Amino acid sequence: MAITVDETSIALHDAVPAPYAIDVRAVTKRYATRTGAVQALAGVDVTVAAGEVVALVGPSGCGKSTLLRIIAGLEQPDAGEVRLFGLSPAQARREHRFGIAFQAAALLEWRDAAANVALPLELAGWPPARRTQRVAELLARMGLSDAASRLPRQLSGGMQQRVALARALALAPPVLLLDEPFSALDELTREQLQGELLDLLATIEPAPAVLLVTHNLAEAVLLADRVVVLSRRPAQVLAEVPIDLPRPRRAELRDDEHLHRLVAEVRTVLRSDG
């Protein structure tokens, strides 16, 4: 007797769930220093779904930047595992699956704004004409077209951070890692860039997954879909606070009462870690 197989049902049955954009499992990290070992991370689990924005907050020195560096493959964990869309950090880096921007814009001082933004495109082997076009598009999107040929030292702090963001987004990565990207800026510029980042993320299709390290609780709540709160060192996840503010978000939400309630909730979790 012939056996008929319904291929659709097999496909559905075999469908595996899509991997997380970022999947951090039981990550532990200890540094050996001259004055003894420093345990930075003690079994941290964090996931970020495709297109989700997660903010990572925690006391100063608890290990937030360490975790971001481990996710980016710049450091190795002692134990635990990190995957970006199912790939190791090294594979994800080779395949340009993430862009990264730090507190200090970390621009190459001898390259002008356009050449800084072009760097990842050069490293990825884009031909010059395509590169020029993409850089012009990114600079225009960040409001930097007139500053294309200025060196970093000729740019304000806010402009430098915009260049760093444009560089991180150059290859349209599905994951964006942001380590205190606005903390070196004055308050007004910082608020302006938060608004610009919200607008920018709303225009990128498909939206990248974002992991944002920040000290600023209002920034975390304004930008994120979820806030992950880390404990004092050695860091563990204390709580995850879902942020149910509507999207698309606008910077004006900063004055919203519900946003203030959520900030208070995150602060209460942080303070509970006596």
Ligand SMILES: Nc1ncnc2c1ncn2[C@@H]1O[C@H](COP(=O)(O)OP(=O)(O)OP(=O)(O)O)[C@@H](O)[C@H]1O
């Ligand atoms: N390369 C290193 N060697 C030794 N200790 C380190 C190293 N990098 C970080 N640490 C220590 O690990 C701990 C976590 O540092 P990390 O920079 O990750 O914290 P953080 O939460 O990002 O801090 P902050 O909020 O102040 O930016 C700190 O005690 C720090 O001094």
